[in-house]
Amino acid sequence: MEHPPSSAPAAFFFxxxxxLLRWLVLSLVFAMLILLPYVSLYQNYVAGHAYDLLxxxxxxxxxxxxxxxxxxxxxxxxxxxxxxxxxxxxxxLFGLALSDPLAVVGxxxxxxxxxxxxxxxxxxxxxLTVLFGRFYCGWICPATFLYEINDTVRxxxxxxxxxxSGKRWDLRLKYLVLAVGVGLSTVLGTVVFSAIYxxxxxxxxxxxxxxxxxxxxxxTFFLITLLFDLLVTRRGFCRYLCPGGAxxxxxxxxxxxxxxxxxxRCNDCTLCDKVCQFALQPMRDGFxxxxxxxTACIAVCPTxxxxxxxxxxxxxxxxxxxxxxxxxxxxxxxxxxxxxx
Amino acid sequence: xxxxRTFLQxxxxxxxxxxxxAADTATAAPTATRAMRYLRPPGTGPEGQFLTQCIRCGQCxxxxxxxxxxxxxxxxxxxxLDTPYIIPREQPCILCMQCGEVCPSGAIPRVAREAEEIMAxxxxxKAVVDExxxxxxxxxxxxxxxxxxPLQNIAIKVGLLxxxxxxxxxxxxxxxxxxxxxxxxxxxxxxxxxxxxxV
Numbered sequence: 197m198e199h200p201p202s203s204a205p206a207a208f209f210f211x212x213x214x215x216l217l218r219w220l221v222l223s224l225v226f227a228m229l230i231l232l233p234y235v236s237l238y239q240n241y242v243a244g245h246a247y248d249l250l251x252x253x254x255x256x257x258x259x260x261x262x263x264x265x266x267x268x269x270x271x272x273x274x275x276x277x278x279x280x281x282x283x284x285x286x287x288x289l290f291g292l293a294l295s296d297p298l299a300v301v302g303x304x305x306x307x308x309x310x311x312x313x314x315x316x317x318x319x320x321x322x323x324l325t326v327l328f329g330r331f332y333c334g335w336i337c338p339a340t341f342l343y344e345i346n347d348t349v350r351x352x353x354x355x356x357x358x359x360x361s362g363k364r365w366d367l368r369l370k371y372l373v374l375a376v377g378v379g380l381s382t383v384l385g386t387v388v389f390s391a392i393y394x395x396x397x398x399x400x401x402x403x404x405x406x407x408x409x410x411x412x413x414x415x416t417f418f419l420i421t422l423l424f425d426l427l428v429t430r431r432g433f434c435r436y437l438c439p440g441g442a443x444x445x446x447x448x449x450x451x452x453x454x455x456x457x458x459x460x461r462c463n464d465c466t467l468c469d470k471v472c473q474f475a476l477q478p479m480r481d482g483f484x485x486x487x488x489x490x491t492a493c494i495a496v497c498p499t500x501x502x503x504x505x506x507x508x509x510x511x512x513x514x515x516x517x518x519x520x521x522x523x524x525x526x527x528x529x530x531x532x533x534x535x536x537x
Numbered sequence: 538x539x540x541x542r543t544f545l546q547x548x549x550x551x552x553x554x555x556x557x558x559a560a561d562t563a564t565a566a567p568t569a570t571r572a573m574r575y576l577r578p579p580g581t582g583p584e585g586q587f588l589t590q591c592i593r594c595g596q597c598x599x600x601x602x603x604x605x606x607x608x609x610x611x612x613x614x615x616x617x618l619d620t621p622y623i624i625p626r627e628q629p630c631i632l633c634m635q636c637g638e639v640c641p642s643g644a645i646p647r648v649a650r651e652a653e654e655i656m657a658x659x660x661x662x663k664a665v666v667d668e669x670x671x672x673x674x675x676x677x678x679x680x681x682x683x684x685x686x687p688l689q690n691i692a693i694k695v696g697l698l699x700x701x702x703x704x705x706x707x708x709x710x711x712x713x714x715x716x717x718x719x720x721x722x723x724x725x726x727x728x729x730x731x732x733x734x735x736v
Contacts, residue, residue, distance in 0.1 A: 236599040243602035278600060278639070286594040286641045295641055299592045303642055307589035311643045384616075385585065390593035391618055400595050400619060404608065407598065412610040413618065 204460035207494060207503035215495035218334060222341045225284065229338055229399045233406035234261055235277055243274045283399030284338055285390070286317070293317040296332075296396070297325070297447070298440045302389040305381035322447060329448030333434060333441055334490035339394035339418070343425060343434060347473050350426050362429035364475075367486060370435070370442040377439045393440055394421055394433065431473045435486070445485040450508050455494060457481055461501035462517025468493035468502060478502060481513050573728040575613070575622040576709060578606055578636045579659045580648045583731050590644035593619035597636035597645055605630050623661070625711020625726050630661065632687060632710050652688065655708060662709030662726040664693065666701050670723035673700040682713035682724050 238261035241250060250258060262273075269276050281288045286295040295317040304310055325332065333340055353359045380388045390396055397414035405411045421433040434441050457478055468478040471492045476482050478493045494502045499519060516523035573584065578597050581587045598606040598621055605628040609617045623630055632655055637645045648658045664682075672679040673695075680699030686692050691706035693713065701713075701724065709726045717724050 232599065240602055240604050274602065278635070281599050281639055282594055282596040282641075286592060286596065288596075288639065293641055295592075299594070299642070303590065303592055307586075311590070314642045317641055386588045386616055387592050391615075396593070400593070400608075403595050403599065407604070408607055412608075 204458035204501075206461065206500035207458075207497075211491065211494045211503055212497075212500070213495070214491040218490060221335050222338075222344075225336055226338050226341045228280075229283055229402050230406070231264070232280065232282070233403045235265060235280070236407055238262065238265070239274050239277055283396065283403070284336060285393075285396035285399060292320075294320060296393075296440065297322050298389050298393060298443050299387065299396075301378065301443060302381050302387035305378045306385055306387050308382065325444050325447040326450075327452050328489055329451035329453070329485065330441060330444040330488035331448075332444055332488075333438075334488035337395045337440075338398045339421075340434070342398065342418075342422070343394075343431060344473065346422050346425050347431060350430060353426075359427070362432070364429070365436055367435060370437055370439065371446070373437050374439040374442040389439055392417065394418060394438065395440070430475060435474055444488075449485045451485075452506050452508065453489065454505050454507060454510060455483060455487060455489065455491065455502055456505040456507075456511060457514065457517075458501050458503060459514040459516075460518045461499045462519060463499050463501070464517045464520030464522060465498060467496045467498065471496045479517070481511050483510050573731070575624060576630070576661045576711065576726060576728055578621050578623065578645045579630055579632060579634065579655070579661055579708070579710070580637050580646045581644060581661075582646075585731075587644055588616055588620070590642050591620050592642045592644070594641065595619070595621075596639045596641070597621050600635045600639045602633060602635065603631050604628055606636060623711065625714045626722060627715075629711035629715040631712070632659070632708070652691070656688070656691065656706055659708040659710075660729060661711070662728040663707050664703045664709065664711075664713055664724050665727050666703060667723045667725070670719050670721065671701065672719060672723070673698050679718060681716050681718055685712045685716035687712060 234257055237254075237257055241247065241254065241258050247255070247258060262269075265273060265277055268279065279288060279291050284296060285299055287293070295314060297318045300315050300318040303314060321332065350359065354361075377389050377392070391414075397418050401411045401414045401418070404414075421437075425432050429436070455478065462479065464479065466479055469480075472478060473490075473492070474486055474488065476484065476487055501517065501519075516526065577584070577587055582590075593608075595608065598608060605623050605625075606621045607624070607627075608619050608621055611618060613622075621636075632650070634648050634650045634655070637647045640646075646658070648654050666674075666682075668674040676698065678699045680695050680701070682701050683689060683693055683695045683699065687710065688706055688708070691704060693701055693703050693707065695701050703724075709728070711726045713724045714722050714726050
């Protein structure tokens, strides 16, 4: 398809494929959450020297895990596989301990003092969030993986005319949830976020399902958030209620890497507005601190008008896209006016 | 910590007494000490302190090589939700101390896997022998609990007819309780009496 020549360069070709890469990362994180409890079971079997005593089902787990983890486990799975443990709330990735900044904030609030070794594990995530904003929400969060699938279902139901367009509230509601959560953690003396934060719930419930007595209370809570997103408002929990999203939005407020619209290449097609699950309206330059750099809008843009910029603030609304009909009409009007004068 | 919880309890009692319209608040004094019926992973501090530190990440359960560490649902109240516990009759702690190594938040401290370190810093509970149930006290020489103990003659000793006597060195790992031949078990681990969170 030929496009009229334009003053702005097309977005770097690879940015269009970031959305696919993102789905790969999300799937990988989710797969790890399922894999790690099985690895843990495998380590238990190894530690127990119990292969001959295992049931056929357990032997399947043993054999599969032995095959999958062979490159990492080497000769001593009971010890070497300890290098990968945990979930997105807090975990060890090949010996590097990483924690969710919200876990650290919650714990500091609960015990009213700082445990430094724990704070240090959140430094890399905090640094990345300062640079990339809410990227955790779009690229890593295991709940996002399910919420986006949920949103696809929602879109299908909407096309069938079964759902209305959804409610809109103040996006700052989630900062209230964050503040109340910090306050409650201090008053109650316990990390309340761990009970209401979807990614940790997803990780833990998968673990309970595989190694413990089956899924528990968290599953109920998570299903309610799914229904909330489906029936009440699009991606409602992430946008209005998630305390982690609130924290990341605050940390990433002055982020360096931002998606921006190049007005000279935009044709006002509104595809980006439709694809944005956070309802941010890229076509009106409305990214703000809510954008989680999911790059779905870049992938969907037919004129490569959306691209990454390194700058501390968003551009204010730039007006109609220069390839769109409205802009051309305006140009024509002013040209005619010139002529008449 | 203590103050906050007491304040909250007072608040709760105030609300409860107001809503019930009962003037009999004098009898409703909160009792802070309740017996815990479960063990926490080895090395953890008092229950109240543990609850402020634990972030419920589930790594201790993932690393435990004996599958001893399980997680609470709501059965022990909202405070204990998703926190780790050990029921030694089901799966005892083998004092490998790996949970302390993996715990990111300091709720389970790092304790070296050496007898002196463990004896000094681990206090999951104390074994208590029920002489009514114990086979050795019924004249049937048993001694299984003594042989299961990782700290023999420090945590437990046996006398005539292998009759067990628990010593001060017991750290409460529960290997004796797990191994007891009697049903119900004649030796049990009792966690230390302490302030627990309101349910």
